[in-house]
Amino acid sequence: MRPVEIKPNIWSIAVNDRTTDLFEGLWPVTNEGVSYNSYIIKDEKSVLIDLTKDIFSEEFVDQIAKIVDLKTLDYVIVNHVEPDHTGALTRFREIAPNVTFIGTRQCINMMNDFYGMSENTMTVKDGDTLNLGKFNLKFLTAPMVHWPETMFTYLEEEQILFSCDAFGTFGCLDGITFDDEAGDNLPWYEKESLRYYSNIIASFSRNVLNAIEKAAAFPIQIIAPSHGLIWRKDPMRIVSLYKKFAEYAAGPTEPGVTILWGTMYRNTERAMEAVLQTITAEGVPVEVYNVADVHPSFILPSLWTKRGVLVACPTYERAMYPNMVHMLDIAEIKHVKNKVAGYFGSYAWSGGAQKVFEGYAEKLDWEVVGALEFIGMATEEDIQAIQQIAQQVAKKSKEG
Numbered sequence: 001m002r003p004v005e006i007k008p009n010i011w012s013i014a015v016n017d018r019t020t021d022l023f024e025g026l027w028p029v030t031n032e033g034v035s036y037n038s039y040i041i042k043d044e045k046s047v048l049i050d051l052t053k054d055i056f057s058e059e060f061v062d063q064i065a066k067i068v069d070l071k072t073l074d075y076v077i078v079n080h081v082e083p084d085h086t087g088a089l090t091r092f093r094e095i096a097p098n099v100t101f102i103g104t105r106q107c108i109n110m111m112n113d114f115y116g117m118s119e120n121t122m123t124v125k126d127g128d129t130l131n132l133g134k135f136n137l138k139f140l141t142a143p144m145v146h147w148p149e150t151m152f153t154y155l156e157e158e159q160i161l162f163s164c165d166a167f168g169t170f171g172c173l174d175g176i177t178f179d180d181e182a183g184d185n186l187p188w189y190e191k192e193s194l195r196y197y198s199n200i201i202a203s204f205s206r207n208v209l210n211a212i213e214k215a216a217a218f219p220i221q222i223i224a225p226s227h228g229l230i231w232r233k234d235p236m237r238i239v240s241l242y243k244k245f246a247e248y249a250a251g252p253t254e255p256g257v258t259i260l261w262g263t264m265y266r267n268t269e270r271a272m273e274a275v276l277q278t279i280t281a282e283g284v285p286v287e288v289y290n291v292a293d294v295h296p297s298f299i300l301p302s303l304w305t306k307r308g309v310l311v312a313c314p315t316y317e318r319a320m321y322p323n324m325v326h327m328l329d330i331a332e333i334k335h336v337k338n339k340v341a342g343y344f345g346s347y348a349w350s351g352g353a354q355k356v357f358e359g360y361a362e363k364l365d366w367e368v369v370g371a372l373e374f375i376g377m378a379t380e381e382d383i384q385a386i387q388q389i390a391q392q393v394a395k396k397s398k399e400g
Ligand SMILES: Cc1cc2nc3c(=O)[nH]c(=O)nc-3n(C[C@H](O)[C@H](O)[C@H](O)COP(=O)(O)O)c2cc1C
Pocket: 262, 263, 264, 265, 266, 267, 268, 269, 313, 314, 315, 316, 317, 318, 319, 346, 347, 348, 349, 350, 351, 352, 375, 376, 377
């Protein structure tokens, strides 16, 4: 995208990535895309905040050159070394060999690890400031939001928080830059912020809350993240959304039940069908995901926000239906704790899926209200027992 002046002498340079199918090699963004946002501050000293992914190096450099002469650029602030924000570094140094790279001690070490770069660096600590002339920048470390070296950069005069991954969303910026330009698409970006959060940030929720608390000490007019919309009309909107998402990790979650299901010959599916009205009769919403069809990226938002989870799948080779194992592995990696849960599924001779479920539930501290393996087609008795499990999950999900 062309540079957008967000305040006098402060520019957004965003690259829309419509090429990458899997963000981080994991999370589908084929339809949604994702943006990598960088920022330029022009003053007596000029600064670029964050770079971009390697494959976009050339267009990135072209856009920056519209605003500053790269030969005169003084600093690049590296809030985060993950290559979606530093991949262009090698190319960038060829064009601007004298620029000084600023980051935390771990950031500087990591740039050496990733790019063999050890010169022209400046290490900053939490609370350090940098005078650019008229403007002053303050560096606020934000460890594990998303990596250990991560920091925020705060522009004191304009009260802009350059927050890197924090407060980011998936989704390209289709001709817009700010929250107030999103119009009817704002709920879509907010939905993508939850998907981004549950896919990328969820494991670090405690750190997100710490970082929000730290940033709260400063007045904020604009939240300028490294992915998605810049929030200037209502910067606290995205902060409060992130706070809510982060609090789901350990605090109260929303009433409702996520059903994760999979089947080979529909015995488990028919049992699953029989619990849907049991759940809605408790007055709570239910979201139903076939784990063989839906990528975990699109399931995690429901799993993260809803208190109840029902796992429904058959035994497969004395263990669990493999797509469900994959989903539960992802849930474990993403620290999806704080759930009330149940299991049911069909088997033919040995069973085994229930035991696998119980293993995950233990690792994730899920409160298991019941589990039932049934042979072949569920009998009326089986169905009643499964409905009881579902009812308990739905009921308990209302307790927060
Ligand atoms: C490839 C394959 C492997 C299976 N392995 C086991 C097994 O190890 N133990 C068992 O009790 N049932 C096993 N089953 C049987 C299924 O669990 C059983 O058919 C069940 O009813 C399938 O449930 P569904 O109709 O929901 O797919 C296996 C079935 C298939 C197709």
